[in-house]
Amino acid sequence: MPVQPHKPAATYKTKKGEAYMNSRQLDHFRKILNEIKAGLGEDIDRTVHTMQDEATIFADPNDRATQESDMGLELRNRDRERKLIKKINEMLAKIDAGDYGYCDNCGIEIGLNRLEARPTATLCIDCKTLDEIREKQIAK
Numbered sequence: 001m002p003v004q005p006h007k008p009a010a011t012y013k014t015k016k017g018e019a020y021m022n023s024r025q026l027d028h029f030r031k032i033l034n035e036i037k038a039g040l041g042e043d044i045d046r047t048v049h050t051m052q053d054e055a056t057i058f059a060d061p062n063d064r065a066t067q068e069s070d071m072g073l074e075l076r077n078r079d080r081e082r083k084l085i086k087k088i089n090e091m092l093a094k095i096d097a098g099d100y101g102y103c104d105n106c107g108i109e110i111g112l113n114r115l116e117a118r119p120t121a122t123l124c125i126d127c128k129t130l131d132e133i134r135e136k137q138i139a140k
Contacts, residue, residue: 011116020109021101030095032119037088040081047078087120103127 012028058064094100101110103124110124123131 012112014112020112021098025112026095026100029100029115029119030092033088033091033095036119037085040085040088044078044081047074050074084120091120105131 103110104122105127108124110121114121114125
């Protein structure tokens with residue numbers, strides 16, 4: 001099962017004159033990150049139990065190969081989720097340090113809309129775009 005994108009309960013509504021990354025905004029993103037982290041933890045626990053329950057030795061080599069392939073896919077998905085949990089923990093530490101919501105590259109505001117869509121974003125849209133262009137040039 002692939003990592004599901006988060007669906008926040010409610011998008012953040014800014015108030016007129018509200019400062020960027022004030023305590024209300026930080027609490028909002030802390031809640032979103034903790035919800036995603038809790039959901040991923042549940043998925044990981046469910047996978048462990050499922051794999052333990054389904055650990056059957058099949059006599060047929062095709063059935064055994066299918067089971068091993070399915071388990072391999074599940075483990076890769078869980079590894080991706082483990083990395084996402086690590087990233088979420090880094091974002092929670094940034095919230096605590098007062099650094100959340102600012103581009104790691106240029107230091108400008110990432111923006112609430114971008115963070116709503118991707119709460120683990122570390123680059124503003126301009127720096128991310130440049131980063132992707134560089135990746136494409138190197139890949140050629």
